[in-house]
Amino acid sequence: MDASSQNAAAGRRDTLTIVDNRTGKQYELPIEHETIRATDLRQMKVNPDDFGVMTYDPAFMATASCRSTITFIDGDKGILRYRGYPIEQLAEKCSFLEVAYLVIKGELPTKTQLEEWTRNVTTHTFVHENIKKLMDGFHHDAHPMGMFVSTIAALSTFYPTAKRISDPAERTLSIYRLIGKAPTLAAFAYRHSIGFPYVHPDNELSFAGNFLSMMFKLAEPKYKPNPVLERTLDVLFILHADHEQNCSTNAMRGVGSSQVDPYSAAAAASAALYGPLHGGANEAVLRMLDEIGTMERIPNFIKDVKEGKGKLMGFGHRVYKNYDPRASIIKKLADQVFEVTGRNPKLEIALELERIALQDEYFIKRKLYPNVDFYSGLIYQAMRFPVDMFPVLFAIGRMAGWLAQWQEMLTDAEQKIARPRQVYLGTGKRDVTLLSQRG
Numbered sequence: 001m002d003a004s005s006q007n008a009a010a011g012r013r014d015t016l017t018i019v020d021n022r023t024g025k026q027y028e029l030p031i032e033h034e035t036i037r038a039t040d041l042r043q044m045k046v047n048p049d050d051f052g053v054m055t056y057d058p059a060f061m062a063t064a065s066c067r068s069t070i071t072f073i074d075g076d077k078g079i080l081r082y083r084g085y086p087i088e089q090l091a092e093k094c095s096f097l098e099v100a101y102l103v104i105k106g107e108l109p110t111k112t113q114l115e116e117w118t119r120n121v122t123t124h125t126f127v128h129e130n131i132k133k134l135m136d137g138f139h140h141d142a143h144p145m146g147m148f149v150s151t152i153a154a155l156s157t158f159y160p161t162a163k164r165i166s167d168p169a170e171r172t173l174s175i176y177r178l179i180g181k182a183p184t185l186a187a188f189a190y191r192h193s194i195g196f197p198y199v200h201p202d203n204e205l206s207f208a209g210n211f212l213s214m215m216f217k218l219a220e221p222k223y224k225p226n227p228v229l230e231r232t233l234d235v236l237f238i239l240h241a242d243h244e245q246n247c248s249t250n251a252m253r254g255v256g257s258s259q260v261d262p263y264s265a266a267a268a269a270s271a272a273l274y275g276p277l278h279g280g281a282n283e284a285v286l287r288m289l290d291e292i293g294t295m296e297r298i299p300n301f302i303k304d305v306k307e308g309k310g311k312l313m314g315f316g317h318r319v320y321k322n323y324d325p326r327a328s329i330i331k332k333l334a335d336q337v338f339e340v341t342g343r344n345p346k347l348e349i350a351l352e353l354e355r356i357a358l359q360d361e362y363f364i365k366r367k368l369y370p371n372v373d374f375y376s377g378l379i380y381q382a383m384r385f386p387v388d389m390f391p392v393l394f395a396i397g398r399m400a401g402w403l404a405q406w407q408e409m410l411t412d413a414e415q416k417i418a419r420p421r422q423v424y425l426g427t428g429k430r431d432v433t434l435l436s437q438r439g
């Protein structure tokens with residue numbers, strides 16, 4: 001029974017009573033889904049022409065910016081579900097394209113629906129030849145994520161009708177294109193950075209297999225992906241497909257709320273993901289494991305962390321105060337990958353760090369558990385992805401979630417252009433003096 005039904009059963013009202021001590025007036029605000037509407041506070045005024053009370057929440061710590069039916073997270077219990085389905089079951093039983101369909105359309109596809117969806121995404125994997133010229137213009141050591149962000153944005157200039165965002169057919173076409181072309185742009189960015197020729201999509205391969213081909217194909221006439229690595233990559237895309245209102249999704253919704261085309265909004269979301277606090281933590285885990293270097297140095301490292309001299313990267317999460325369910329799945333995948341690639345020597349250090357941290361009072365008290373990034377970097381590295389590509393890999397999977405959230409936002413009658421308020425703390429009105437008179 002949810003909180004609302006419990007209240008109704010006990011004859012209690014689902015409301016919040018607030019007394020404004022400035023005026024002595026009392027207000028009763030409805031509570032729905034354990035949330036009050038911030039605009040209900042604006043009736044609280046001292047003078048009739050006041051703006052009314054606002055909430056101040058600089059990092060959205062307790063503010064819901066939307067109502068969504070896409071992803072459910074219970075951080076205390078370590079639960080993640082897309083459209084109601086537990087992430088563990090999706091990772092075990094589905095392909096990434098099935099999950100992308102689910103996240104965007106709300107239901108798992110039938111066999112026929114999946115075939116059609118796969119065909120539509122697959123026929124949009126190629127990019128215009130001019131995109132290659134654009135890519136060629138980047139410096140040889142340009143970061144692949146910078147190239148990815150820029151070329152996603154550039155797609156908007158190739159598909160001018162995508163700005164008709166209220167046309168469902170145009171939206172669907174953009175969705176196929178963005179899911180289909182993201183791996184192509186990602187692989188081209190990598191190939192450019194190592195000075196290798198671009199590899200065209202091979203539409204006979206799976207979504208993940210084609211990506212591996214575009215990344216790593218050399219002189220062989222047909223690239224044959226290793227099935228374990230192909231499946232692992234597919235599962236990693238599933239695990240990253242959505243994570244409700246995180247920084248990049250908020251960017252997708254916020255920028256998309258201006259009714260710009262989805263390529264521009266997805267470029268903004270990718271830019272948000274580029275930041276080290278969002279898409280870059282698995283790189284920091286690898287750097288940390290390199291710095292520790294040997295098993296003997298682990299106790300000293302943990303001691304330093306506990307003394308506040310650094311963080312145990314890949315541990316802790318704003319939402320999960322329990323084992324991140326994605327981390328458990330990735331840990332199992334790691335064993336299968338290392339059977340193919342050979343063991344990443346850093347794994348021993350990671351396992352020992354985890355063993356110690358899970359028994360240590362400091363980490364237990366603060367509810368610090370491994371997050372999705374603790375083991376993913378080790379797998380990516382073993383699969384020969386350079387560290388710079390990690391956020392790009394994240395973006396390929398997350399594109400499905402961004403598009404689902406974008407479409408949900410556009411079709412939500414309550415959503416408008418995102419325009420936060422501010423608390424102004426600057427000076428009051430003052431007059432401009434001429435430059436010659438300023439001391």
Ligand code: ACO
Pocket residue numbers: 277278279281305310311312313314315316317318319366368371372373
């Ligand atoms: N190592 C050591 N101590 C930590 C760690 C850590 N990884 N994470 C949090 N703490 C400590 C903090 O120092 C703080 O201690 P205090 O109460 O004594 O001051 C306490 O735990 C609470 O931490 P906060 O920073 O308040 O937690 P918050 O929710 O703001 O931060 C975050 C979450 C940013 C993920 C943090 O745990 C962290 O920096 N972890 C390491 C980086 C990382 O792995 N990021 C990836 C996140 S997953 C993702 O983005 C896909």
